[in-house]
Amino acid sequence: xxxxxxxxxxxxxxxxxxxxxxxxxxxxxxxxxxxxxxxxxxxxxxxxxxxxxxxxxxxxxxxxxxxxxxxxxxxxxxxxxxxxxxxxxxxxxxxxxxxxxxxxxxxxxxxxxxxxxxxxxxxxxxxxxxxxxxxxxxxxxxxxxxxxxxxxxxxxxxxxxxxxxxxxxxxxxxxxxxxxxxxxxxxxxxxxxxxxxxxxxxxxxxxxxxxxxxxxxxxxxxxxxxxxxxxxxxxxxxxxxxxxxxxxxxxxxxxxxxxxxxxxxxxxxxxxxxxxxxxxxxxxxxxxxxxxxxxxxxxxxxxxxxxxxxxxxxxxxxxxxxxxxxxxxxxxxxxxxxxxxxxxxxxxxxxxxxxxxxxxxxxxxxxxxxxxxxxxxxxxxxxxxxxxxxxxxxxxxxxxxxxxxxxxxxxxxxxxxxxxxxxxxxxxxxxxxxxxxxxxxxxxxxxxxxxxxxxxxxxxxxxxxxxxxxxxxxxxxxxxxxxxxxxxxxxxxxxxxxxxxxxxxxxxxxxxxxxxxxxxxxxxxxxxxxxxxxxxxxxxxxxxxxxxxxxxxxxxxxxxxxxxxxxxxxxxxxxxxxxxxxxxxxxxxxxxxxxxxxxxxxxxxxxxxxxxxxxxxxxxxxxxxxxxxxxxxxxxxxxxxxxxxxxxxxxxxxxxxxxxxxxxxxxxxxxxxxxxxxxxxxxxxxxxxxxxxxxxxxxxxxxxxxxxxxxxxxxxxxxxxxxxxxxxxxxxxxxxxxxxxxxxxxxxx
Numbered sequence: 001x002x003x004x005x006x007x008x009x010x011x012x013x014x015x016x017x018x019x020x021x022x023x024x025x026x027x028x029x030x031x032x033x034x035x036x037x038x039x040x041x042x043x044x045x046x047x048x049x050x051x052x053x054x055x056x057x058x059x060x061x062x063x064x065x066x067x068x069x070x071x072x073x074x075x076x077x078x079x080x081x082x083x084x085x086x087x088x089x090x091x092x093x094x095x096x097x098x099x100x101x102x103x104x105x106x107x108x109x110x111x112x113x114x115x116x117x118x119x120x121x122x123x124x125x126x127x128x129x130x131x132x133x134x135x136x137x138x139x140x141x142x143x144x145x146x147x148x149x150x151x152x153x154x155x156x157x158x159x160x161x162x163x164x165x166x167x168x169x170x171x172x173x174x175x176x177x178x179x180x181x182x183x184x185x186x187x188x189x190x191x192x193x194x195x196x197x198x199x200x201x202x203x204x205x206x207x208x209x210x211x212x213x214x215x216x217x218x219x220x221x222x223x224x225x226x227x228x229x230x231x232x233x234x235x236x237x238x239x240x241x242x243x244x245x246x247x248x249x250x251x252x253x254x255x256x257x258x259x260x261x262x263x264x265x266x267x268x269x270x271x272x273x274x275x276x277x278x279x280x281x282x283x284x285x286x287x288x289x290x291x292x293x294x295x296x297x298x299x300x301x302x303x304x305x306x307x308x309x310x311x312x313x314x315x316x317x318x319x320x321x322x323x324x325x326x327x328x329x330x331x332x333x334x335x336x337x338x339x340x341x342x343x344x345x346x347x348x349x350x351x352x353x354x355x356x357x358x359x360x361x362x363x364x365x366x367x368x369x370x371x372x373x374x375x376x377x378x379x380x381x382x383x384x385x386x387x388x389x390x391x392x393x394x395x396x397x398x399x400x401x402x403x404x405x406x407x408x409x410x411x412x413x414x415x416x417x418x419x420x421x422x423x424x425x426x427x428x429x430x431x432x433x434x435x436x437x438x439x440x441x442x443x444x445x446x447x448x449x450x451x452x453x454x455x456x457x458x459x460x461x462x463x464x465x466x467x468x469x470x471x472x473x474x475x476x477x478x479x480x481x482x483x484x485x486x487x488x489x490x491x492x493x494x495x496x497x498x499x500x501x502x503x504x505x506x507x508x509x510x511x512x513x514x515x516x517x518x519x520x521x522x523x524x525x526x527x528x529x530x531x532x533x534x535x536x537x538x539x540x541x542x543x544x545x546x547x548x549x550x551x552x553x554x555x556x557x558x559x560x561x562x563x564x565x566x567x568x569x570x571x572x573x574x575x576x577x578x579x580x581x582x583x584x585x586x587x588x589x590x591x592x593x594x595x596x597x598x599x600x601x602x603x604x605x606x607x608x609x610x611x612x613x614x615x616x617x618x619x620x621x622x623x624x625x626x627x628x629x630x631x632x633x634x635x636x637x638x639x640x641x642x643x644x645x646x647x648x649x650x651x652x653x654x655x656x657x658x659x660x661x662x663x664x665x666x667x668x669x670x671x672x673x674x675x676x677x678x679x680x681x682x683x684x685x686x687x688x689x690x691x692x693x694x695x696x697x698x699x700x701x702x703x704x705x706x707x708x709x710x711x712x713x714x715x716x717x718x719x720x721x722x723x724x725x726x727x728x729x730x731x732x733x734x735x736x737x738x739x740x741x742x743x744x745x746x747x748x749x
Contacts, residue, residue, distance in 0.1 A: 093386070094269045095506060097346040098179025098334030099446050100171040100283075104140035104327055105433050107170070109178065113450045116458040119479065121311035121432045123325050134294050136302035138310040140327030140434030141288050142167060157244045162202020162231040165240045167330030167439070168285025172196075172241055175281065175332040180346060186279070187246040193280035194247040195268040196238040196332075197254035197261065199438020199493075203291040205231045237285045249277045255438065257493030258398070259357075260284045261331060262441030262501055266355035272337050279336040286439040288328030296326060299365075303401065314435075315462035316399035316406055316428035317470055324400040327434030331442035333449075349449050350503040354383030354488070360496025369408035371498050372398075372490065376416045379488065379500035387504050392417070392424045393484035394457050396448045398492045399428025400435050407469045409490065414473055424488075427460035427476035441491035445501055448487045452505060456481050 099109060104122030106112040115122065122140050129137045144167075150158065152170050161169065176186065186192045209228050212220040230236060235253035242251040250271050254263050261284040268282035296302050303323040306313040314325040341348060356378030360371030380392065397409050410426075417423050429447045436443050451457055457480040466475060484505070491499045673679050 092273050092275060093338040094272050094335050094352045095338050095341050096333055096349040096352060096449060096503070097279075097336050097341050098175045098177075098181070098332075099349065099449060100173065100175030100178060100332045101329070101443065101446050102142040102144060102167045102171050103329040103331070103433060103436065103439075103443055104142060107142060107144065108174070109446075109450060112447070113454055115432065116429065116447060116451065117454070117456055117479065119432065119459045119461050121314070121461065123310045123313055123327075123432075123434050125307065125310045128290055129293060130307075132290055132294070134290065134297050135304045136293065136297050136323070136326070137307040138303060138313045138325050138434075139288055139293065140325060140329075140436065142329045144170070154244075157240065159227050160230040160236075160240050162205050162236060163287030163289065163328065164198045164200070164202060164285040164330070164438075165231070165237045166285070167287070167328065168196065168198075168237045168283065168332065169241055169244065169330075171283060171285070171330035172245065172281055172332040175283075175334050176245075179334040179336075180344075181334065185344070186281075188248055190248045191278040192247055193249040193268055193271045193277035193282075194238065194242045194245075194251040195254065195264045195271065195280060195282045196241055196251075197256070197264045197284040197438060198234070198237045199255060199257055199260050199284070199286050200292060201234060202231045202236065202287060204287075204289050207291055241281075245281075247281070249280070254284075256497045256499075257495055258400075258435070258437055258440050259491040259493040259497045259499040260438035260441060261443065262445065262489065262491035262499035263357060263497075265333060265335070265352070265442060265445055265501055266357060266499060268335050269352050269355055272335060278340040279334065281332055281334055283330065283332035283442040284439045285330035286328050286437045288326055288436075293326050301402065302326060312462050314401045314431050314433075315464075316397070316401045316431050316460060317410065317467050317475055318401075318463045319465040319467055321401040321403065321406065324402055324430070325434035327436040327440075329436050329439050329443065331439055331446050333442065333445065348506045349453055351387065351506045352501065353387040353486075353504045354379035354381075354500070354502025356380075356382065356498070356500040358498050360498065362496050364496075365494055367405055367408045367492055368496065369412045371496055372409055372492050372500075373412035373415055375492075375498035375500045376412065376488065376490065379502045380416070383486070383502040383504065390486055390504075391420075391422060392486050392488050392502070394425045394427070394448070394451070394487045396444050396487065396489040397426060397428050398440075398490045399430050399460070401428075401430065405492070407467060409492065410467070410469045410473065413490075414469075423472065423474050425457050425474045425476050425480060426470075427458060429458060429460075431461045431463075432458070441489070441499060441501075444489045444491070445503070448489045449503060452484050452487055452503065455483050457484065 101107065101109065101112055103112065104124070105115045105120070106122075114120075123138050124141070126137050126139045129139065144152075149166050149170070152173070153161070153166060157169070158166070205228050209224045209232075211217075212223045217223060230239065233239060234255055238251060238253035241247070254260055254267065256263050264282045264284055268277075268280035271277045271280055293302070297304075301323055303313040303321075303325050305320075305322045310325075315321045335352065336346065338348075338351075356375040358371055358375045358378065360368040362368035362371065384390075395413055397413065399406055399409065413426060414423070429444055430440070433443060433447075447458070457476055459479045460476045463475065463477050466477070486502065486504050489501045489503075491501075
């Protein structure tokens with residue numbers, strides 16, 4: 001019997017950590033427990049914080065059991081705070097349901113996909129650039145005439161726009177159509193976010209306005225007009241589009257050079273994960289104009305060697321590359337929370353599972369490579385946490401065709417995947433599209449999604465002589481046909497700003513991934529239990545208070561729990577005559593349910609070393625068990641909490657145990673603690689001390705028998721255990737905790 005009791009105690013300590021009892025019953029120093037009057041000192045304990053004599057006291061429920069209960073109550077309360085931000089982020093899956101684009105590769109998804117598949121370049125020669133004396137005479141401009149733009153954009157909206165906002169508007173309009181959204185789905189909808197950006201402003205409007213004033217053109221105020229300000233704001237795209245489409249959710253602009261579009265998508269993802277929105281439109285627009293091109297040309301950043309072979313000018317990863325080809329356009333994606341998308345029957349292109357963002361902190365224009373490497377690791381780690389570990393099939397690199405940038409990025413990609421033991425396919429769609437600056441990130445996200453959706457990977461064209469740095473890598477010098485499950489898209493910009501997006505092929509039935517480990521990163525602490533000079537009655541009152549508060553919170557949070565459970569709890573508790581009886585009844589009922597769960601968890605955790613469970617207890621076995629049966633633990637906990645458990649646990653606590661992700665996080669936390677030699681040393685000492693304390697064991701035995709006296713609870717607990725243990729273990733466990741009294745009569749005192 002001692003082994004089983006100790007298992008229960010260890011389960012409480014292991015799940016919630018030694019920190020759960022900080023300031024609690026097990027951390028008292030030279031204080032008196034009223035039920036026995038026995039001084040408890042921790043001075044002889046090898047590690048401060050635990051009592052060498054154990055926690056004495058054989059009150060109504062036992063102080064150790066109350067400490068476990070306090071940990072459980074604290075977990076239930078804390079889950080309301082922590083999981084509301086972090087666990088919820090993992091639970092709210094984000095999917096792509098619509099795309100729209102304006103680019104030199106086409107202004108429809110079909111045209112873009114065809115050009116990608118056939119390796120067609122959208123780069124053209126510019127007579128305008130040549131006449132102005134700009135050394136680079138090549139560009140990538142969307143094939144949209146002024147007349148077509150006027151037809152596609154309402155006049156009242158168009159007057160506020162520069163070219164960047166025009167390209168973005170058309171892309172957003174088509175993304176909404178592609179997503180099958182109706183005006184009532186997004187207009188005046190506070191749950192629809194719009195995270196829209198631009199790399200630069202409308203420089204033509206700035207230069208024209210300045211020219212009119214500087215040259216003192218006759219009636220220059222009328223030529224400048226009232227709309228130049230809105231056209232040249234750093235937030236024009238966001239301001240004009242959110243107004244035009246009546247988007248009332250979170251809305252702001254991002255401008256982060258060539259990473260802008262990718263950052264917009266990543267931040268929109270976070271808005272949905274944090275439950276600030278159910279859907280979002282995200283993307284960017286960028287104009288291509290001679291003014292901007294001239295400035296880049298003076299930096300020496302543009303390709304100048306192949307002005308008369310424009311389709312061969314952009315050649316990422318080729319030894320003879322000489323700079324990037326400037327481009328413009330716009331791109332937009334519609335993101336939705338998965339259940340929101342499913343509820344309206346939306347088509348799902350892919351799931352957005354990873355987003356990384358950081359800074360090189362190195363140089364304004366030269367990339368370090370290290371920052372990009374770290375950024376990819378952030379995004380891939382997030383994708384692994386949310387959707388499960390799987391190989392990345394394709395990386396759409398930033399790959400601009402610059403001498404330094406290309407090799408730095410190849411080195412980063414190579415290092416990231418060498419650590420993982422494989423190399424994915426690598427390519428650069430900029431070889432065909434040129435560099436759309438602020439819109440490049442969203443363009444390349446759309447290119448990657450189209451390739452995933454249509455089952456091919458585009459060739460990185462114009463590679464005649466592959467750079468030496470690509471040795472050992474799978475550079476796409478020709479098209480690859482076949483499905484892919486995961487792709488990554490990199491965007492790196494001036495100032496060392498980096499972004500990486502990871503998309504997974506959508507799986508309707510989930511990925512079997514884990515929740516974000518941040519849920520259990522901070523040890524849970526019990527507040528208010530076991531303070532100095534606090535009696536058992538005060539502890540019981542605190543327990544009652546916590547349960548009552550949790551119940552009230554459940555009632556306030558609409559739809560999170562079944563309020564009928566709370567009503568049942570109140571009716572049964574009201575049957576008790578006095579306040580003292582109510583407090584005792586509450587404590588006993590919570591203990592019975594909580595200990596049944598801990599009993600099952602303790603048995604499940606030690607499954608791989610069953611021989612040691614019923615012989616000599618092994619801490620190593622506990623650690624191995626945690627690593628081996630993570631999924632059975634979750635399955636067992638869910639099975640244990642059948643409807644009958646609602647009679648014994650407050651709804652908030654049931655909600656906590658039924659959360660599979662939180663259960664997984666508890667186990668992950670326990671594994672982490674068991675890997676700490678100092679913690680294991682403390683735990684061994686604590687268990688050794690506890691097993692020699694007859695009063696402690698007697699109290700725990702009484703409480704556990706009381707918890708198992710309810711036949712329904714016992715049956716539920718054993719049913720959960722049986723699902724994770726083989727029949728032999730279940731039978732042995734049943735014999736260990738066999739009891740004569742299987743009645744379910746209420747015991748209020």
